[in-house]
Amino acid sequence: MEINIQKRVLEANDTEADINRKFFKELNVFVLNMMSSPGSGKTELLCKTLGRLMPDVSVGVIVGDICTTNDADRLEVTGAKVTQINTDQFGGDCHLAAPLIISSAKKLGCEDLDLLIVENIGNLVCPAEFDIGEDARAVVLSVTEGEDKPLKYPLMFRVADIAILNKIDLLPYLDFDAGLAVDNMKLVHPQLPVFEISAKTEEGFEPWLEWLKIKVFEKTGR
Amino acid sequence: MHEMGIAQQLVQIALAAIPDDIENPKVEKLNLRIGKLASVVEHSLTFCLEIITKDTPLENTVLSIDVVPVRVHCKTCDNEWEVKDSVFKCPFCEDGDVEMLTGREIEITSLELTD
Numbered sequence: 001m002e003i004n005i006q007k008r009v010l011e012a013n014d015t016e017a018d019i020n021r022k023f024f025k026e027l028n029v030f031v032l033n034m035m036s037s038p039g040s041g042k043t044e045l046l047c048k049t050l051g052r053l054m055p056d057v058s059v060g061v062i063v064g065d066i067c068t069t070n071d072a073d074r075l076e077v078t079g080a081k082v083t084q085i086n087t088d089q090f091g092g093d094c095h096l097a098a099p100l101i102i103s104s105a106k107k108l109g110c111e112d113l114d115l116l117i118v119e120n121i122g123n124l125v126c127p128a129e130f131d132i133g134e135d136a137r138a139v140v141l142s143v144t145e146g147e148d149k150p151l152k153y154p155l156m157f158r159v160a161d162i163a164i165l166n167k168i169d170l171l172p173y174l175d176f177d178a179g180l181a182v183d184n185m186k187l188v189h190p191q192l193p194v195f196e197i198s199a200k201t202e203e204g205f206e207p208w209l210e211w212l213k214i215k216v217f218e219k220t221g222r
Numbered sequence: 223m224h225e226m227g228i229a230q231q232l233v234q235i236a237l238a239a240i241p242d243d244i245e246n247p248k249v250e251k252l253n254l255r256i257g258k259l260a261s262v263v264e265h266s267l268t269f270c271l272e273i274i275t276k277d278t279p280l281e282n283t284v285l286s287i288d289v290v291p292v293r294v295h296c297k298t299c300d301n302e303w304e305v306k307d308s309v310f311k312c313p314f315c316e317d318g319d320v321e322m323l324t325g326r327e328i329e330i331t332s333l334e335l336t337d
Contacts, residue, residue, distance in 0.1 A: 001335045005239050009231045009254075009328045095224055125261045126224035129328075154308035155259045158322070187309045190318020 013130055016098035020133025023102060029060075029113045030219035032212070033132055035156065036140035037149070038122030041166045043071045045140065045199040046119060050078040052202075052209055053115070057216055060113045062104045064096040064121040071119065083108045087121065095126035098133055114220045115212070124153040136161040136215060143167045143174055147181040150188045157188040162195065162211060169198040225263060228328060229270035233280055236333050240279060244335065247279045251334040257290045257325040283333075292325030 008014070024031050036042050043063075050059050060081040063071045072084035083104050087093040101118060110116055118134065120127040139160040141149055144167060150157040157163065163185050171178060182194050193211065197204035216222075232252065240247045256262050268285055275281045292305040299315040302323065310320055 001337060002332050003239050003241070003335065004332050005235065005330050006332075007235050007330050009228055009235065009330055012231060012234075093224070093227065097227065129224060129261060151308045154310075155261060155326070158259070158310065186318070187311060190311050190320070 010129065010131075013098050016102070017131035017133040020098055020102045020105075023105070024110070024116070024133060024135070027110050027113070028220045028222075029110050029116050030136075030216045031116045031118065031132075031134045032215075033118045033120060033127075033134035033137045034140065035120045035124070035127045035137065035160075036122060036142075037124045037145060040122070040140045040142040040145065041199045042119050042122070042140050043074055045164065045166060045197075046117060047074060047078055048199050048202055048205070049209065049212070050075070050080050052205065053212070054079060057114045057213070058112055059115045059117065060105075060108050060110060061117045061119060062096075062101065062108065063119045064100075066094070066121065075119075081108050081113070093126075094121055094123045095130050096120050096132060097130050101132045114222055115216050124149065124156045128153075128156040128159050135219060138162050138164060140164045140166050141181065141185075143170055143176040143178060143181070147177050147184055150181070150184040154188045157185055157192065160189065160192060162193045163189075164208065165194060165196045166199055168196050168203060169201045224261075225266040226270045226274075228262060229267055229274055232271070232330060233274060233278070235330055236280060237278070239333060240335070248336040249280045249283045249333050250336045251284045251286055252280075252330060253286045253288070253332045253334070255288045255290055255327045255329040255331055257327040258292050259322075259325040260328050262328060288331070290324050290327050293323045294320045294325075295323055296320050 034042055061075050062083055064085045067088050069084045072082045075082045085100055085104055137160045139156055185192055195208040294305055295302045296312040297319045298317040301314045311318055
């Protein structure tokens with residue numbers, strides 16, 4: 001006997017993501033989901049970004065890792081509100097799902113925030129599948145990875161609203177072809193804005209900060 | 223490795239779909255539709271299902287996966303085509319304003335019970 005079902009398997013997560021979206025909308029806080037492979041420099045990028053945005057913009061960060069509070073410890077120094085999710089208690093999940101975000105956001109206290117950044121777990125595959133109720137998605141690729149990563153992980157670059165090519169200060173020492181990497185991103189997502197920056201030297205930071213400030217302003221009106 | 227999370231959701235949906243009045247139900251097949259761009263590895267999904275369905279009506283169930291191609295629509299020239307090799311730029315007008323029609327599905331379409 002065949003029983004017809006016709007159901008999306010991630011429907012439960014998507015329903016929770018919609019609840020998150022409503023929650024963040026009521027609080028007028030802009031939520032950015034930041035994703036990348038491990039070691040692309042997300043935490044350093046955030047430390048420098050928060051240093052430039054605060055205190056004009058009130059920022060909170062939810063950091064996801066399988067283990068350790070190392071990233072949260074680094075980010076707390078900036079003065080931002082930070083909370084760490086470790087997924088080892090959930091079986092070492094390689095992504096943050098929607099239910100985890102709202103509980104962490106409530107723990108963090110978002111009432112006085114303009115911007116909430118979710119530093120997702122380092123992984124170019126799984127986080128792309130899970131809507132967390134964010135307003136925008138950023139993918140970070142560093143020049144110490146391959147130029148063909150966008151072609152190998154197309155969903156991540158397809159679902160992203162912006163891409164950041166990080167660690168450009170290392171380009172003189174590498175064979176990495178930044179133009180080719182950007183071209184590959186554009187093959188997957190032709191209209192993807194790409195910011196080429198160095199979190200270490202803050203080269204190329206202005207356009208990225210400008211984009212972020214405009215998005216925050218559009219959501220919060222502040 | 224998000225296949226475990228997907229397997230858990232699959233089991234939940236499938237168990238809820240089995241009518242209450244069937245005694246000792248046994249699911250012999252789960253029919254799925256999975257988009258080519260959805261990052262689901264069939265072997266991993268089968269492995270995760272094996273682990274979590276022991277002593278349930280889904281034990282030893284077989285997965286039948288209908289792989290859905292990635293199809294996109296160009297908003298500029300209104301053409302539709304199947305995307306291969308991760309290239310989403312419109313081959314007709316070279317524009318980039320495209321929307322995905324299919325290819326991200328992770329769906330359960332039906333289950334088959336042993337008679």
